[in-house]
Structures are given as C-alpha cells and as structure tokens.
Amino acid sequence: MSNLPAYKCDTVDIASQDPQAEQPWAELGLKSDEYQQIREILDRRPTSAELAMYSVMWSEHCSYKSSKVHLRQFGDKTTDEMKEKLLVGIGENAGVVDIGDGWAVTFKIESHNHPSYIEPHQGAATGIGGIVRDIMSMGARPLAVMDPLRFGALDHPDTARVLPGIVSGVGTYGNSLGLPNIGGEINFDSCYQGNPLVNALCVGSMRTEDIHLANATGVGNLIVLFGSKTGGDGIGGVSVLASETFDSTGPAKRPAVQVGDPFAEKVLIECCLDLYAADVVAGIQDLGGAGLSCATSELASNGDGGMQIHLDRVPLRDPSLSPEEILMSESQERMMAVVEPGKLEAFMEIAAKWDVEASVLGEVTDGENLEVFWGDDLLVQVPPRSVAHDGPVYQRPLERPAYLDDLQADGTAHLNRPRTGDDLARTVLDLIASPNMCDASWVTDQYDRYVRGNTAQAMPDDAGVVRVDEETGRGVALSTDCNPRFTKLDPYAGSQLALAEAYRNVAVAGAAPLAVSDCLNFGSPEDPGVMWQFSEAVTALADGCAVLGIPVTGGNVSFYNQTGDIAIHPTPVVAVLGVLDDVAKRNRSGWAHAQDAIYLLGETRDELDGSAWAEVAHSHLGGLPPTVDLAAEQTLASAILAATDQGLITSAHDLSDGGLAAGLAESVLRHGVGASVDLSPVASRDGVDAFVALLSESTARAIASISASDAEAFEAVLSDKGQAFARIGTTGGDHLKVEGQFTLAIEDLRSAHTGVIESAMSH
Amino acid sequence: MKVGVVTFPGSLDDHDAARAIELAGGEAVHLWHGTADLQGVDAVVLPGGFSYGDYLRAGAIARFAPVMDALIPAAKGGLPVLGICNGFQVLCESHLLPGALVRNDHQKFICRDQKLRIERINTAWTGDFAQDEEITIVLKNGEGGYMADERTLDLLEAEGRVVARYLGGNPNGSRREIAGISNEAGNVVGLMPHPEHCVEPGFGPGLEGLPFFTSVLRQVVSA
Numbered sequence: 001m002s003n004l005p006a007y008k009c010d011t012v013d014i015a016s017q018d019p020q021a022e023q024p025w026a027e028l029g030l031k032s033d034e035y036q037q038i039r040e041i042l043d044r045r046p047t048s049a050e051l052a053m054y055s056v057m058w059s060e061h062c063s064y065k066s067s068k069v070h071l072r073q074f075g076d077k078t079t080d081e082m083k084e085k086l087l088v089g090i091g092e093n094a095g096v097v098d099i100g101d102g103w104a105v106t107f108k109i110e111s112h113n114h115p116s117y118i119e120p121h122q123g124a125a126t127g128i129g130g131i132v133r134d135i136m137s138m139g140a141r142p143l144a145v146m147d148p149l150r151f152g153a154l155d156h157p158d159t160a161r162v163l164p165g166i167v168s169g170v171g172t173y174g175n176s177l178g179l180p181n182i183g184g185e186i187n188f189d190s191c192y193q194g195n196p197l198v199n200a201l202c203v204g205s206m207r208t209e210d211i212h213l214a215n216a217t218g219v220g221n222l223i224v225l226f227g228s229k230t231g232g233d234g235i236g237g238v239s240v241l242a243s244e245t246f247d248s249t250g251p252a253k254r255p256a257v258q259v260g261d262p263f264a265e266k267v268l269i270e271c272c273l274d275l276y277a278a279d280v281v282a283g284i285q286d287l288g289g290a291g292l293s294c295a296t297s298e299l300a301s302n303g304d305g306g307m308q309i310h311l312d313r314v315p316l317r318d319p320s321l322s323p324e325e326i327l328m329s330e331s332q333e334r335m336m337a338v339v340e341p342g343k344l345e346a347f348m349e350i351a352a353k354w355d356v357e358a359s360v361l362g363e364v365t366d367g368e369n370l371e372v373f374w375g376d377d378l379l380v381q382v383p384p385r386s387v388a389h390d391g392p393v394y395q396r397p398l399e400r401p402a403y404l405d406d407l408q409a410d411g412t413a414h415l416n417r418p419r420t421g422d423d424l425a426r427t428v429l430d431l432i433a434s435p436n437m438c439d440a441s442w443v444t445d446q447y448d449r450y451v452r453g454n455t456a457q458a459m460p461d462d463a464g465v466v467r468v469d470e471e472t473g474r475g476v477a478l479s480t481d482c483n484p485r486f487t488k489l490d491p492y493a494g495s496q497l498a499l500a501e502a503y504r505n506v507a508v509a510g511a512a513p514l515a516v517s518d519c520l521n522f523g524s525p526e527d528p529g530v531m532w533q534f535s536e537a538v539t540a541l542a543d544g545c546a547v548l549g550i551p552v553t554g555g556n557v558s559f560y561n562q563t564g565d566i567a568i569h570p571t572p573v574v575a576v577l578g579v580l581d582d583v584a585k586r587n588r589s590g591w592a593h594a595q596d597a598i599y600l601l602g603e604t605r606d607e608l609d610g611s612a613w614a615e616v617a618h619s620h621l622g623g624l625p626p627t628v629d630l631a632a633e634q635t636l637a638s639a640i641l642a643a644t645d646q647g648l649i650t651s652a653h654d655l656s657d658g659g660l661a662a663g664l665a666e667s668v669l670r671h672g673v674g675a676s677v678d679l680s681p682v683a684s685r686d687g688v689d690a691f692v693a694l695l696s697e698s699t700a701r702a703i704a705s706i707s708a709s710d711a712e713a714f715e716a717v718l719s720d721k722g723q724a725f726a727r728i729g730t731t732g733g734d735h736l737k738v739e740g741q742f743t744l745a746i747e748d749l750r751s752a753h754t755g756v757i758e759s760a761m762s763h
Numbered sequence: 764m765k766v767g768v769v770t771f772p773g774s775l776d777d778h779d780a781a782r783a784i785e786l787a788g789g790e791a792v793h794l795w796h797g798t799a800d801l802q803g804v805d806a807v808v809l810p811g812g813f814s815y816g817d818y819l820r821a822g823a824i825a826r827f828a829p830v831m832d833a834l835i836p837a838a839k840g841g842l843p844v845l846g847i848c849n850g851f852q853v854l855c856e857s858h859l860l861p862g863a864l865v866r867n868d869h870q871k872f873i874c875r876d877q878k879l880r881i882e883r884i885n886t887a888w889t890g891d892f893a894q895d896e897e898i899t900i901v902l903k904n905g906e907g908g909y910m911a912d913e914r915t916l917d918l919l920e921a922e923g924r925v926v927a928r929y930l931g932g933n934p935n936g937s938r939r940e941i942a943g944i945s946n947e948a949g950n951v952v953g954l955m956p957h958p959e960h961c962v963e964p965g966f967g968p969g970l971e972g973l974p975f976f977t978s979v980l981r982q983v984v985s986a
Contacts, residue, residue, distance in 0.1 A: 171872050175905075176813045178775030263773050263816025355772060446872045448903050450960040450967055451811075453779040467966070470782075584965050 009323060009377045010048040019045050028055035034392055041386045049324045049372065049379040053293040053387055056328060060559050062289055063391040066525035067557045070535050073542035074552040082551040085514055087211060093134045093286065095553020096211055097515045099579040103468050104211060105476055106138040107203040109148075109519040109575045111558035115257045116198040120165025124198050125173035125260040129332050131202040132177060132265065133286035136272050137335065139212030140204030143454065144466045145174045147184040147200050148480045148519070148573045149443075152193030154435035154760045159188070162196050163443075164761055169260075170200070171446040176262035177269065180455045181447035182464025185480060185573075186757075188435040191488075194563030199519045199573050203478060205468045210276060214285040216303035216338045219366045221282055223296070223309060224344075226351055226358035227268050227334035231317035234258035234291070234330025264333040271354035272335065280347045283338035291329045293387070295336045297370055300384035303338070306365035307384065309372045313361050323374040338364065394525075401529035408489060411623030412608045417691050424691060425742035427617060428661045429752045431695075434616045437658050438756035439669075456583040460666070462654045463509035463578070465586045473582035477511035483657065484569035485610045486625035491536035495572045496544040496628045500699055501656050502576035503548060507637035508654045508702050510586045510644035511578030516545055518555040518574050523567020525559045533570040534559075541572065547630045550576070585644055587704075589653040590670020594732030596650050597711045598675060600660065601636055601718070601725050602701030604686045604693055612658040613695040632700035639723035640702065646717065648710045655701040661694040663703050665749055668736045674746055677729035678739040685726065690741050705731055764789045764980050767804035769834070769850075771796040771825045775812035776847065776959055783959040784808070787976035796828040806843035806887065806979045807834060809850025811903075811957055821864060821906045822852030831857060843887035843979050844951045848904055851943070851953030860944055860953045861919070862911030867904065868936025876968040877902035877956050878930040879942050883923055886949035887982045891974035898971035901960040902934055902942075909937035909944075909955065919944055926952055 015021075023045065025035040030051075038046050038054050046054060060066060074090055083089070087104055088096035094108035112127025128145055135142045147170045151159050174181050179202070216223065234257065275281050283303065285295045292314070300307040311323045321329065339347050344360070351358040365371075370387070372380035418424045431437055440459065449458035454467040456475065467475040481501040487494030503513050518541060523530040545552055561568045580586055608614055609623025643649050655663045668674055679693045688696065706714045711727070718725045737743040766784045768791055770777045781791035792804050796814075801807065814825035825831070831853075838844045838859050846854040854860045867873060878899050881892040892898070911919070916938055919925055927943035935955070943954035958972025 168871070172905075175872055175903075176773070176775075176816070178812065261816070263813060263818070266775070266813075267772050441875075445875050448872075448874050450874070450901050450903065450957065451775050451779070453782055453960060453963065453966050455967075456965055 009374055009379055012047055012378045012381045015047045016044050021045060023051055025051060029059060030055050034058060037392065042382065047379055049327055050382055052324050052328050053380065056290040057294060057297060057387045058391040060525065062294065064557055065392050066394050066396050066559065067534065068393050069395050070538040073538055077542040077546045078551045079546065082549055086551050086553065087208060090552065090554050093137045093214055095515065095517065096138060097553060098208060099468065099474065099476060099514065101469060101472060101474055102208055103205055103474060104208045105203060105205050105468065105577065106135055106140045107201060107478065107517055107575065107577050108134055108554050109199055109201040109480065109517045109573060110556040111519050111521055112198045112200060113195065113521065113558055113561055116166050117162065117196055119257045120162045121169040122257055122259050124166040124169030126258045126332055127198050127200045128170055128173040129260050129265050130288045131200045132179065133288065133335065135202040135204035136269055137214060137284050137286040138204065139210045139276050140206040141273055142179055142202050142204040142269060143468065144180045144182045144464060145200060145202050146182055146464060146478060146480055149184065150187045150189065150192045150197035150571065152188065152196065153190045154188045154757065156193055158193065160761055166196065166198055167443050167446055173260055173262045175448045177266050178451045180449045180451050180458065180466065182449060182455055182458040182466055183479065186440045186443055189484060189569065191568045195561045195568055197521050197561065197571060201480060201575050203476065212276065212281060212284050214298055214302055215283045216299040216307055216364045218282060218340065219304065219364055220341060221364045222339045222341055222344055222360050223307060223362045224337045224339050224347065224358050225314060225334060225361050226337065226356050228261060228264045228331060229315045229317040229357065230326055230329050231331045232321055232325060232329065235325050235328055258330050258332050260332050267354050267356060268333055268335060271351060271356045274350045275347060278346055278350060280339060280343040281337045282340055285336045287334040287336060289330060291327065293327050297384040297387040299336065299338065300370045301388045304364060305384060306367035307362060307370050308365050309362040311372060311374050313359050315357050315359055323379055327372065396525050396531045397528045398532040398535050399528035400532050407622050408624055412614050412620060415614065415618045415620060421741035424694065425744055427613065428665060428744065431612060431616050431658050431661060432665045432749065433752040433756055434612065435756065437612060437662055439754045440757065442757040442761065456586055457588055461509065461589050462505040463511065465509055465580065465583050467583045473584050475580050475583035477506045477509045477578045477580060477586065478575060479505035480573055480575040481505065482571050482573045484571045485615065485621055487537065487572065488569040488621065489610050489623065489625050491533040491570045492540040493625050493628050495537040495540035497625055497699060498572055498574040499541055499544045500628060500630060500633050502574045503633055504636065504702065505654045506576045506578035507640050508587060508652045510641065511580045512641055513548065513550050513576050513578045513637065515577050516550055516552045516574060518552060518572055520555065520557045521561050521568065521571040521573065522559055523562040527567065530567050537570055537572045541574065544630060548634065587644055587649050587652040589651055590667050591651055591673040591675065591705050591731040592671050593650060594673055595708060596705040596731040597708055597727055598677065598729040598731060599704045599706060599725050600682060600701065600728045601639065601704060601723055602632065603698065603724050604682055604688050604696050604701065605698045606688060606692045607696045607698045611695065611697045626697050626699050629700050635721055635723050636700050636702060639718050639721035642721060643714055643717045646713065648706060648714045648717065650705045650707055652702055652704040655703065656697065659695045659697050664736055667703065668746055669749055669753055672746055673731050674733035674735045675729055675731045676733065676737045676739065679728065681726040681728060765792050765804045766979065767792045767794040767801055767807040769794045769796060769807065769809050769830055771814035771828060773813045773816055774810050776810040776957065779959040780808045780810040780847065783962040783972065783976045786962050787973060787980055789976065789980045794830055796830050799829040799833040801833050801837060809844065809846040809853050811848035811850065814849055814853065822849060822856040825853045826856040835859065838951050841948060841950050843982060845888050845975065846953045847957055847959065848955055851955055852906065854951060854953045859951050860946060861915050862909055864906050865908045865910050866906050867908055872905040873934050874903040875934065877934055879927045879956060880930055881927055883926045883945060886926060886945045886952050888952045888975045888978050889926060890978040890982055897930060899968055900956050900958050900972045901967055902956040904935060904955055907935035907937065907955045909941040911938060922947060927954060
C-alpha cells in the first residue's frame, strides 16, 4: 500500500501497546465516564478513529441519550390495534404505513436548526437532502416535501438575513430534486431570534413488497458506497482531533457545515429506484450525521454484526483527508448498499448509467466486530452495537419551571377587548396582517408545488395532498403543526393541541388520519426545566396518539435550541399523515362559489389565553391554552369524513390561530368570494359574545361551505355523528359581513393580508 | 402517434410531459440523453428541470448531449420540438431559437399560476388555440428572463414569432413580456411556463395546457 499518503495512523496495535496515551476525549464532547465506558467495551484505549466514532455516535444528536428514556413511551403506548397499519416502526430510517391497495407510504420529519442559523442557505438545503435520503433508504420514491420554519421577530434585522437564505435553500434543493413542496409552517416569535428552527419532512411511496431495510446480512455480501465523492465538509469538531494527532498536510480546520449538490441527489434518487427495481440491493443506508462511521455501524449492528471496510477505497474530493476525517466526513449525497457478489455487476451497470460513482469498500464478515482499515493498518475494531445502539442513556433531572405558576396565573381576562363593531373590524385586519397570519406566498412561491403532477393541494390549504396511485387516485394528506405559545404555557396540553391541530387539518382535507411523525425541538437537556417540558411533551403525544389510535412512526429530537441560558419555547412539531382512497374527493379551503351555506362545526368557549389576538393586540402571553378534547376531534373528523365521502362539502377549513375570524377571512381571500355571517346562533348556544365567537381559539372546530341543496343531507350527517353545528351564513358578494358588527371589503382584507413578509424582507 | 420526451440527468418534468402526451391521446416515448437515437418519434418534448444541475449555465451542457446530435438536424428538418422551461433554455443554447434565458430579475425562483396570451397559432404546438387566446398555466423558473438584442426582438415581433406573452405582470424580467417563441417555420417552440402541469382535472390550475399537446398530435396526423 505504498501509494497511500503516509499518515501516522493510530492503529489498534498501537492502542493496545500504548494504553496510557493522552486522548482529547473532552474536546470531542465526551464525558469522563463515557470515555471510561469506551475503554471498558474495548478492553483497551480507543484508537483515534474509534474515539472519533464514539464521540459523534454517542453525541446527543446521534444517540438520543437524554431523550431515549422518554421516547420509549411511543412504543410502549402503541396498542396492537394501532400497529395494524404499521409496516415498519420507530428505529429504522423512517416509519412505513400501509395505505391500502398494496401501497406503503413512508414519511419522517427532521430538524436542521443549527446549521441553518450559521449558513442559512446550505443549512436548509442539506436539511432537505438528508430527509429525502432517509425516505429513499426505505426503498421508496420520494413524493413530496414540507418545511415547518420558525424565525425570530419578522421586523428584527437578523430575520432578514436568515429567512431569505433558508427559504432559498429549501427551494433550490427541493425544486432541483423535482419534489413538490406541499406545505409546512412559517412562524415568527422572538424566542427563535438566535435559534431559528428548520424542520423538513419528506413522504415517499412504494409497493409493500418493495420495502428495504438498513441491515448488513449475509457473510460475503459487499458493502458499496455510491454517490458523491467524499470531501472535508461537515467534519466539524472532529478536526480538533485530526489537527492535534496527525501529520496531515491538509487544512487544519474543516468547515462544520455541509454543502449540498441537489443535482447529485436527484441522480442518486433515480439511480436508487433503478437499483431497487432490478433487485440488486440487499440492504441500504443513507449517509448523514457522522457519515461512514454511522452508516457502517448501523448497517452492521442491524445485520449479523461483522463487517470489514477499507477507507483507502473511498473516492475523495480532497486527497489530503486523513483516514479519521474520511470516516467522519458528512459530505452529502452519498448512500451505502449491501450487495450480493453475484449482483455487483448489475449494480455497477445501473450506477454507470446514471454516472454515479460506486466503490466496493468491504464486505459482511462472520466476525462480531466492525473493522476499518487504512491499507494494512487496522484503525477500528469495535462491536458495532456499542457504537450505534448501546451508547450511554441518561435519566436527566426534571423540574417544573418555577415561572410557570405566575405565567399560567396571568391570563387574558384583564386585557381590553374590542367593544364595538368598528373595533372588531380593526382587530380582524390587524390579525390577518400580523406576521403569523399574513399571506405567506413570498415564501411559498419560491417552491415548486406542481412537479410530477400529483399535487392535489398545497399551500395555503390546510393540508398538502398528493396522489400516490395514478390509476385509482389513492393518496395521502399531510399537515405539520405546533403552536409554541400553547406549549410554553402548558407543554402537555400544548403538545396535544399540536397533535390535535395536525389531525384536524388532515381530516378537514378529507383524509382519514393514519400515523404521526414528530420533530421535538427543545432547549438544553441539561436544564431541568427544559427536560421537564420535554418529558411532558413526549408523554402528552404518546397519550394523545393512543387516544386517537394513530401510532408515532418516527421522528427526531433536537436539543440545545437556545441562546445563552434562554431556551426556545418547547416546539414539538407534529406531522399527521392521512389517507384518501381518491384524492379527487379532498376538500379545499376557501370559498369558490356564491350562495353556499356556511357552517361552523364545534363549540366555542371563552378561550383567548395564548391566542393570536392576545399576541397581536396586547403582545401578551399568559394563562392556560384552550381545552384539549380529543374525543371531540374524533367526532369532528368522522363527521367531515362521512360528509366528504358523500360529496357534500364544497370547502372546509380548520379553525386554529385567529379562530373563526381568521378562518372566515382566509376563506374569503382564497378565491375572492365574500360572505355574510350571523353569529347569533353561536352566541346564544355557547353563551359567548361576538368577540369571543370570532377570536376564541377553542379547538375541535372547523368551517365548511355546502351547496344550499345539500344542506339538509349535510346536517343529517352531522346529527348522525353527534357533531355540534351552526349554520352561520352564506357565501357571495364582495365583502365579509358580520351581521350587527362590521362589513369589510375584500380588497381591504387583501391589502392588509398581503405584502407583509415582502416588505419586511426588502428593508 | 409517438412523441419523444428526452430525459437528461436532472430532468424533472419528463414524467409530467409524458403524462400530458398520453392524456392528449398520443404515445409517449422516453428518449435517453446519452443515445443519439430519436426512435422514429413524430415530435419531441424537451422537458423542464435542471439538466446536469444547470451549474454552468442553464441548458449549456445538455446542448452537447448525444441525443441533441440527432435532435438538432431533425428539428432543422421540420420535426416538431417543444422545449419547456429548461427545454427552452436548451433550444436557445442549441441555437435552434434565438436569444437566451437569464436569472429572474428579482433573483428568486418563482412558482405561480400565470396568465398568458397565445399570439402565434400557426405553430406545431399551438394550432388548437384561438388567436390571442388568454390562458392560465403554471409558471415556475429561476432563470426565466428572456433576453435578446433589440434587433432580434424586433425581428421576432415582425415575423410573428412571439408565441406567448405574459399578462398581468412580468414574472421574471423577460424582454417585452415574452413567454415563448418559435423558429420561423413554427415547428420549434420554446416556452418558459409549464403546460404539462395543466392537463388533468384536480391537478394544477386548470386544463389550459392541454392544447399544446393536442395541437402537435393533430399536426402530425394531418402532415
């Protein structure tokens, strides 16, 4: 191996002979007892490469060491009934659910928060790239993406730095992959000022028999790395080790943020789909965080355990990389396959067709260790499970934050409420012009929502709907939601409200909710208050999913989202996936026709704490969030699904932020069809005034428009399901008129609603 | 009636173009960038996407793909060719159409439902429209600004080769609101918006993209 660069490799032999050598475990983020644990596992000190592997794989991000003890609830509270549609559960690259007719759908939501703050465009772009590869590695064709984004205050100067870059990153990468962006969220709150949240969801489909898993079985099967060449990006902290330990001629510091190449990923998608179709892949794993060290240890520990890898066979973009850096590099657009030797030629032919570089790095062995070589030097010899799965587990201290009692006691009862119709009209205009409620098309128009021709609806509808089967029209609806103001006030209730809202959005679109993925964004787990929030949120979601009968199939935890000691609001973003037997039946939001009857479904209580009104009118956050009523959510969903099935609904819109006022205004603005509304049936039945009827954020509510001729049939369905309803008005005209309160011209609503983000970004 | 759809590495709307051809009543034939063989098709669509990543300049590398060695002479010989978005960029890079497409003047990718006026109907791809018919189809591009020198623009106008023009606001800074042009003979058309996303009820903003595909099928039948 004389042609290899002459690194002074720290080999297993050297580690055995020199057990007391000083190692920079603390700089790599390991705790003293974790380092000792590694020494016990190996019965010697780790080599530098092993130390690098353990340090990254045992990091919070990769090992879930602080969250594991809580996340178990997702599995423990999943009943056999909930498992019926679950083909692959938590623990694989993404969960898979059965949507009928032999189709399986896989979806997952992940975070890419910290890279996106440092380098907004590439951080967000590689976030999309990573989640798409997770979906590909299940054997699926990616169908669509969604991106829940959270920023600091819209008028803060740094938001104008971060937001355009993040949006262009999501757009450029997703658009170049040919994946429609069908939804997400755009949320502004000063708690995200120094720590924006970039979450990304991908959904993909396959036939149930085509599911692929990440495991390396079959002694003698080959380990093939394919996709982009490996470079020095995303090595980050590990470069500490490289520069301290080795005589490398390369640059001393490596960039921490990865750079994406969407073209390479698009080609990789098509290449993978051809490989799956040709049945030449026995196991598959994407390369993401911790690069080769993660992919090899995951594949080996999910398989027979033994694997040999030769790092000198990895195609390099930067020949100065040390073996340790190659092992840790997070270069994007790479995949690892397990291939039977007899199928290698076919594999290589398909890769060549797509100009995708592929290299055989090694093979599955009958040993128990993952062994990594550089030439003849053995750099790594570890039990793979000890790296990938059996890392440290912490039961971190929890403590309900002391501020919570005061915060919850500070409700909205003392705030001035609008007294006249004119005041109410002004409130409605202020609300729909506020950053969280205004028209988001400045953002969403940068995303291709049409590519591949299967998008039945996208932004600004309540849920994205995409067709899976072009023959039958079978498809899925997805919504992601979280109101972080509610989770701040009460993490348990707030998390269930996020679940309820996503569930409701999917049902209102006409899809039967089926499964959940969640992205749990929190502050530091070392803060007992944050850990308490996290524990409440996970318990709430597990409990809520059990009530609703829909399993959590996977997701992601992102800790350390904070600036100094100040954590973000707890932000458990919940994605719910539902199924439609024909996407043609889906309900759009917004009124397309005049003379339809408008119905308000559900009951309204005086629930203004944490509301959009409290924020917009009073910059106030305090009190208790709206009541969670999951049984009422189920009733609402079943009523809407029954009416959808009978084709009775012309439009439907979930009520959440901004209550009925926002729902009415958005429905008017969608197609420029006005409405006349009379709130008195609601006021008298629920004992609320016009302000509460319009601005309360009581849950389990929606509005629907129905052709006048179908009104009787619709009411019969609602009565049959036990769903509370009130007929509150009629569509048509050029105004939104609320009887006895105000009349607003559509053009005034529109001028308030549009241009808000655009104008903030142009400053 | 066979219409070829070329797939370059990085093509994205090839599947959509093939579906549009089938819905219009034709047979879609997939053509591979690396093969200089048109498989006897009666017309060709160069679909949207980012061929070869469009890293150098949109369409600049695709123009040298082996399939173009077969397509360029065939187009000069009268074969109907429609370049949509990236396909339009490839046609300009190939000099089958004049001018060039540059980054949108507002520097952002834009996806929206766009109103157009069809100004030339004696092309292979627009015969099923009425003169000056107004349609709304999907527009989505990052480099959709049509540019040419004044003399070329005047010539295009004088020869009636502006096929489609943007209405209701110029989405990308195109000179003279030009959304699509043709060669003199009318067999080669380049269009920045995406008619293939407007061919099926319930998907996309309407069905007003379908006539592009029915036009060519009728033209090929009658030829």
